[in-house]
Amino acid sequence: MQDLSVITEWIHSFLSSFMPGWLTTTVECLLIGVGLLLVYALLALFYIYYERKLCAAFQCRLGPNRVGPMGLLQSFADMFKMLIKEIIHLNHIDRFLFALAPYLVILASMLAFAVLPWGNGLQVIDFNIGIFFLIAVSSIGVLGILLAGWSSNNKFTLIGSLRSGAQMVSYELSIGLSVITIVCLAGTMSVGGIVEEQSDLWFIFKGHVPAVIAFVIYMIAGTAETNRGPFDLPEAESELTAGYHTEYSGIHFGFFYLAEYLNLFIVSGVASLLFFGGWMPLHIPGWESFNVIMNYIPSVVWFLGKAFVLSFIIIWFKWTFPRLRIDQLLALEWKYLLPINLVNLVLMALIIVFGWHF
Amino acid sequence: MANITEKINKLFPGIPVEGENIPVLTVAEEKWHETALRLRDSEDLKMDYLVTIVGMDWKESLGCIYYLMSSAFNQVIGVKVIARGDREKPLIQSVADVWKVATLYEREVYDFFGIIFLDNPDMRRLFLNIDWVGYPLRKDYDENPEINPVSIENERQSDFTDVYSEDAAGNLVKKEVRVFEKEDFVVNIGPQHPATHGVLRFRTAVDGETVKKIDVYMGYIHRGVEKLCENLTYPQTLHFMDRLDYFSAHNYHHALCILIEKAAGIEISRRAQVIRVMMDELSRIASHCLFIGTYCMDLGATTMLFYTLRVREQILDIMEKTCGARMTFNYDCIGGVMADLDKDFVADVKALLEVIPKNIKEYNEIFTGNVIARNRLEGVGVLSREDAIAYAITGPSGRASGWACDMRKLQPYSIYSELDFEEVIAHEGDSMARFKCRLEEIEQSARILEQLVDNIPEGEYCVKVPKVLKLPAGSWFQLTEGCRGAFGLYLESDGSTKPYRLKIAPPCLPAAAVVDHLTRGEKIADLITIGGSLDYIVPDIDR
Numbered sequence: 001m002q003d004l005s006v007i008t009e010w011i012h013s014f015l016s017s018f019m020p021g022w023l024t025t026t027v028e029c030l031l032i033g034v035g036l037l038l039v040y041a042l043l044a045l046f047y048i049y050y051e052r053k054l055c056a057a058f059q060c061r062l063g064p065n066r067v068g069p070m071g072l073l074q075s076f077a078d079m080f081k082m083l084i085k086e087i088i089h090l091n092h093i094d095r096f097l098f099a100l101a102p103y104l105v106i107l108a109s110m111l112a113f114a115v116l117p118w119g120n121g122l123q124v125i126d127f128n129i130g131i132f133f134l135i136a137v138s139s140i141g142v143l144g145i146l147l148a149g150w151s152s153n154n155k156f157t158l159i160g161s162l163r164s165g166a167q168m169v170s171y172e173l174s175i176g177l178s179v180i181t182i183v184c185l186a187g188t189m190s191v192g193g194i195v196e197e198q199s200d201l202w203f204i205f206k207g208h209v210p211a212v213i214a215f216v217i218y219m220i221a222g223t224a225e226t227n228r229g230p231f232d233l234p235e236a237e238s239e240l241t242a243g244y245h246t247e248y249s250g251i252h253f254g255f256f257y258l259a260e261y262l263n264l265f266i267v268s269g270v271a272s273l274l275f276f277g278g279w280m281p282l283h284i285p286g287w288e289s290f291n292v293i294m295n296y297i298p299s300v301v302w303f304l305g306k307a308f309v310l311s312f313i314i315i316w317f318k319w320t321f322p323r324l325r326i327d328q329l330l331a332l333e334w335k336y337l338l339p340i341n342l343v344n345l346v347l348m349a350l351i352i353v354f355g356w357h358f
Numbered sequence: 359m360a361n362i363t364e365k366i367n368k369l370f371p372g373i374p375v376e377g378e379n380i381p382v383l384t385v386a387e388e389k390w391h392e393t394a395l396r397l398r399d400s401e402d403l404k405m406d407y408l409v410t411i412v413g414m415d416w417k418e419s420l421g422c423i424y425y426l427m428s429s430a431f432n433q434v435i436g437v438k439v440i441a442r443g444d445r446e447k448p449l450i451q452s453v454a455d456v457w458k459v460a461t462l463y464e465r466e467v468y469d470f471f472g473i474i475f476l477d478n479p480d481m482r483r484l485f486l487n488i489d490w491v492g493y494p495l496r497k498d499y500d501e502n503p504e505i506n507p508v509s510i511e512n513e514r515q516s517d518f519t520d521v522y523s524e525d526a527a528g529n530l531v532k533k534e535v536r537v538f539e540k541e542d543f544v545v546n547i548g549p550q551h552p553a554t555h556g557v558l559r560f561r562t563a564v565d566g567e568t569v570k571k572i573d574v575y576m577g578y579i580h581r582g583v584e585k586l587c588e589n590l591t592y593p594q595t596l597h598f599m600d601r602l603d604y605f606s607a608h609n610y611h612h613a614l615c616i617l618i619e620k621a622a623g624i625e626i627s628r629r630a631q632v633i634r635v636m637m638d639e640l641s642r643i644a645s646h647c648l649f650i651g652t653y654c655m656d657l658g659a660t661t662m663l664f665y666t667l668r669v670r671e672q673i674l675d676i677m678e679k680t681c682g683a684r685m686t687f688n689y690d691c692i693g694g695v696m697a698d699l700d701k702d703f704v705a706d707v708k709a710l711l712e713v714i715p716k717n718i719k720e721y722n723e724i725f726t727g728n729v730i731a732r733n734r735l736e737g738v739g740v741l742s743r744e745d746a747i748a749y750a751i752t753g754p755s756g757r758a759s760g761w762a763c764d765m766r767k768l769q770p771y772s773i774y775s776e777l778d779f780e781e782v783i784a785h786e787g788d789s790m791a792r793f794k795c796r797l798e799e800i801e802q803s804a805r806i807l808e809q810l811v812d813n814i815p816e817g818e819y820c821v822k823v824p825k826v827l828k829l830p831a832g833s834w835f836q837l838t839e840g841c842r843g844a845f846g847l848y849l850e851s852d853g854s855t856k857p858y859r860l861k862i863a864p865p866c867l868p869a870a871a872v873v874d875h876l877t878r879g880e881k882i883a884d885l886i887t888i889g890g891s892l893d894y895i896v897p898d899i900d901r
Contacts, residue, residue: 059664155545159567159882229658230730233883320724322731323658325883326567 004299005121032124036113040262045075047261050308051315058319082257087250090152097151102248102255104144109262111137115191116269117278119299123192130191131183134270135176138225141259142168145227148256149244160243163233163326167224170333171231174221177341178214181348182274185211185357191273198277200285206358210348215275217337217344219313222267224329226260229318233326268310272303276310279303285358362433365402380835382423382436390439391451397426397437398456404430406747407763408457409837410863412848413467415496420448420473425835425846425863429747429761432768436835441473445496447530449522452478459750462871470495470584474522479535481520485577485900489514494585495859537573538563549578553656553886556896558870560885567881572874580900587860592618592827593692595860600686602864603898605645606841608637611690613838616771617847618692620836621829629817630694631773636707636810637677637689639803643714644673645841646754646796646803649893653793654725656890657734662725669710669717676706692827694820707811714804718797726794735790739876739888742787749875750868753843754799755892758784758791765839779806789891796893828855842866842893862901866894 011031016024049064049072056063064071090098114124115134127133142165149161185207186194197203204211224231233243245256272278279299283291324332351357363381366373370393375381385393397405405426412423421440427433441448452475454461464475465484472493475481483490491505518534525531538544538561548559557578563570583602587595599610612634619626651666674684679700681687689696700706725731741751746759756763764781766774782798784791829851836847843865850859869892876888 055661059661060668061664155543159545159564163567232658319661321659321728322654322725322734323883324730325734325881327881328730328733 003121004119008121036110036124040110040113040258041079043265044258044261045079047265047311048075048078050311051261054312054315055319058316079254082254083251085250087252090247093153093247094151097147098247099252101144101148101151102252102259104147105141105259106144106255106262108137108139108141108144109259109266111140112266113262116266116303117191117195117273118303119279122279122300126190126192128188128190131179131189131194131270131274134191135172135179138263138266139168139172141263145244148248152244152247154247157244157246160233160246164227164244166326167227167231167233167329170330171221171224174217174333174337174341175225177338177345178218178221179270179274181210181214181341181345182207184345184348184352191278194273195278195280198280200283201358202275202277202280202282204275207348207351208357210344210351211275213340213344214348215271217341218271218274219310220337221333222271223314223317224333226263226267226314228260228264228314230321230323231329232318232323233329264311264314265307268307268314269303271310272306276306277302278306362431362435366435369396369400369402380425380434380436382438382833384438384440387439387442387450390437391453391456393437394424394453394456397435403433403435404428405435406430406457408453408459408463408750409434409844410846410848410861411460411463411467412859412861412863413471413473413495414850414859415471417497420445420471420496422450422467422473423848424453425848427837429763434769434835434837445472445498448473449476449530450474451476454478457750458745458748458875459868459871462867466867469493472496474530477521477523479519479521481522482516485580487513487577488516494582537561538571542570547885548575553889554896555652555890555894558894558896558899560873560889562882562885564882567883569877569880569882569885572877572885574870574873576870576896576899578900579897581897583901584860584862587857589856591855592829592857595857596691597686597688600688601897602862602901603840603842603845603866603895604685605648605895606638606641606845607685607687608634608641608689609838609840610845611688612638612772613836613840613845613847615690615692616838617834617836617849618827618829621832621834621849621851622692622823622827624693624821624823626694626821627817627819628773628815630819630821632810632814633695633699633819634690635772635774635777636807636814637687637695639806640673640676640707640710642803642841643710643800644670646800647673649796650721650725650793653890653893654731656886657731659725659728659731662721665717665720665724669714672706672710672713676703676710679703679706691820693823694818696820698819699814704811704814707807711804711808711811714800718800721797726797732790734883734887735793735891736786736788738789738880738884739891740787741872741876743785745872745875746787749872751843751872751892752865752868753840753893754782754795755792755869756843757782758795759787760785763844765837765844769837771836771838777806777809779803789887792891792893826855828853829857840865842869842895842898864898864901866896866898869894870899 015027053063064074067073067077112134115130117123145164146161149157182203183189185203186197188194204215245253279302281294281297281302363375366375366381366383373383375383397403405428407427407429409425409427414421414423419440424437426435439450441450443449450473452464461478461480464478465482467473468481469483469486470493492499517537519537521533521535523531542563545562545564546559547562548554549557559575561573561575583598596611596614599614600607602610647666647670651663654662677687678684680703681689741759743760746756746761752763760783762781762783767781779802782795782802784795831851831853833850838845845865846863848861849857852858873889877885
């Protein structure tokens with residue numbers, strides 16, 4: 001398995017050879033920041049294209065096919081449109097909060113990027129509470145949404161953001177519990193550690209029944225967490241026009257839009273980290289030659305590939321199911337997912353104690 | 359016919375009954391409310407369905423003709439009531455407590471004729487602005503645009519409604535009543551909103567996610583079709599029918615053609631009859647397909663829209679080949695149809711009939727059986743049979759509540775009595791039943807098409823009618839089945855080339871009015887579910 005940390009180490013030693021320590025750190029931070037921003041933008045553009053093409057396929061359409069070969073440049077065109085659009089200034093709103101909200105939303109998803117295991121040795125920061133950090137920062141997003149709805153001084157956005165608040169706070173429980181289930185199995189909260197633990201077998205196979213249950217719950221809760229159909233009540237188009245971001249325009253709207261797609265990536269990325277080994281190739285104990293062949297596929301490809309496949313499932317949900325109602329949505333979480341999750345956690349603990357996992 | 363006249367004579371001795379097809383009683387205003395109750399409650403008549411209220415200006419007097427139908431005996435009668443008082447303040451007793459839908463119908467008459475209905479709980483204008491001067495359907499209305507200039511300011515609106523009543527001394531008392539309570543959180547859903555399917559506005563008082571009350575605000579697409587028709591010759595009035603409920607353009611056109619042909623005594627050829635009925639049923643399939651698609655989209659299942667539009671597009675292609683249009687066809691005309699069928703018509707319809715069952719199966723797989731869809735629809739917005747009749751909810755929505763109200767069966771027109779099809783009836787009365795009724799009606803319409811597609815007789819498609827068409831003096835009433843329910847037309851002629859009064863009774867107006875009744879205490883999301891399942895078309899409401 002090629003270790004990409006060689007490259008980062010080389011950059012580090014190259015920079016520190018002629019710079020003092022503090023400057024090296026600053027320059028590295030800047031490089032990583034710029035790199036992440038680029039990845040962020042490119043991923044968002046890719047996701048917009050990916051969803052549009054998939055949705056078109058589900059609906060017997062072609063999707064974008066005019067701008068560039070196979071419509072590949074359509075997302076870029078959309079991005080430029082978004083960038084040069086006028087930001088409409090509204091009266092009677094809380095200007096500061098109104099402007100702050102999109103940044104909070106986008107900040108949350110950007111911070112989550114810091115701990116994603118992009119590849120072997122390609123991770124911004126790997127510390128002992130990595131997964132905990134991830135859950136913590138993704139909760140900032142809901143604050144942005146609440147602020148957006150509140151500061152717009154519009155009844156529709158207010159209802160949308162309150163729905164969103166209720167929904168995200170509820171479903172974070174499920175996400176947290178299914179993450180804990182896997183953390184039990186891994187024995188560590190460090191993202192690097194979780195990936196390393198899966199070097200012989202992915203957790204979804206290792207933890208069999210409870211891991212599969214945790215995965216299903218995670219996917220449902222993750223879809224709700226990203227405000228996507230069938231859980232897209234906060235922006236239920238037919239009820240609340242565009243929900244909490246009705247009043248936003250131009251790049252501020254663009255931030256919400258980007259954050260939505262990036263959250264989709266983060267949710268599927270975390271799912272691949274927890275259940276499918278992150279960047280870890282598919283290894284099966286005993287099949288040595290198979291494992292070696294799998295190692296030839298670069299780790300970044302493994303990670304992105306898994307994330308895209310899992311995103312496909314979430315996109316599939318959206319374009320197939322009708323939307324739930326707010327009371328049904330909350331009932332699903334509190335009456336079904338939460339109890340199942342708690343039982344599942346106990347089950348996982350038992351399995352670990354008695355060593356029934358693979 | 360003789361039977362019903364006898365019944366009426368027995369029940370109300372001394373009340374004059376006239377009319378050829380539909381008996382019309384003349385009731386004195388003082389006795390109207392009491393008579394209405396007896397008409398509704400008497401065992402022999404059971405006139406529980408108020409079809410429409412036709413406001414009339416007979417120049418020397420103002421008044422109304424109430425068309426009533428019995429859901430049990432399937433008989434239609436008219437009741438003529440002449441307003442008391444002068445033209446300044448004509449008065450009629452309200453029957454809002456007898457037939458629930460009358461609240462709204464009386465508002466419409468008030469809006470156009472200025473007749474005040476005593477004790478109607480909501481006596482506001484319905485379609486026109488609150489500061490409109492004059493009553494446009496009166497014969498002495500001043501059309502001078504300076505009196506009612508086009509406003510470029512925000513629409514004025516009031517939080518109050520009026521209730522008129524008479525005190526013991528016989529004086530008219532006006533009371534102002536709040537529409538909503540003072541501290542209600544009122545959200546405007548519409549006029550520009552994706553789920554109202556047009557420019558309709560629901561002023562919705564909500565308590566959190568729960569709907570407390572809805573005030574339906576109409577008139578954004580009011581074009582005054584009834585008024586316009588009074589200045590046009592009979593063939594010219596036809597094309598307005600396409601623009602009411604644009605998804606049942608053929609059906610509405612057909613209705614007015616039947617009415618004028620009946621009045622003028624024109625017999626049309628068998629070929630034209632068959633063509634008209636086939637076009638009606640094709641429209642019905644296309645309309646229901648669009649309903650299913652947009653309804654699923656309202657509920658968040660966008661993909662269904664494309665699946666249903668596939669079928670609809672195929673039908674529109676068929677129509678385009680024959681009629682040359684995909685939306686406002688203007689195909690039926692007095693005496694038959696405008697043009698002969700396209701040479702591909704039969705083959706195209708057969709191809710359509712082949713794909714319909716496959717598509718319906720697919721719709722059921724992707725949506726009807728889906729657990730989320732069932733949770734969203736089942737038991738939501740339950741409309742009882744009694745309420746369906748009282749609120750005059752006809753069409754598939756009424757049949758979903760167990761009321762057999764298909765005018766193709768009850769009042770057969772054209773060749774429907776010869777055709778073999780079933781009336782789709784469900785008894786749950788919820789949104790799911792309304793959805794399924796429409797789905798099954800597609801199958802029944804396909805069945806009608808199957809019977810006709812190989813049996814289109816030869817012959818002329820349009821008989822000769824006089825270039826200048828004059829109808830004899832008199833009045834006629836016709837009920838037909840549009841895609842969304844019973845479509846009533848009242849025509850009064852004074853013997854000239856233009857109608858003296860053409861009243862359109864659309865099925866969508868009561869459907870919009872019942873939303874308040876159905877959504878109280880439900881969630882905001884259910885407002886979309888219920889409103890969508892009633893499938894109203896706003897231009898049909900506003901006319």
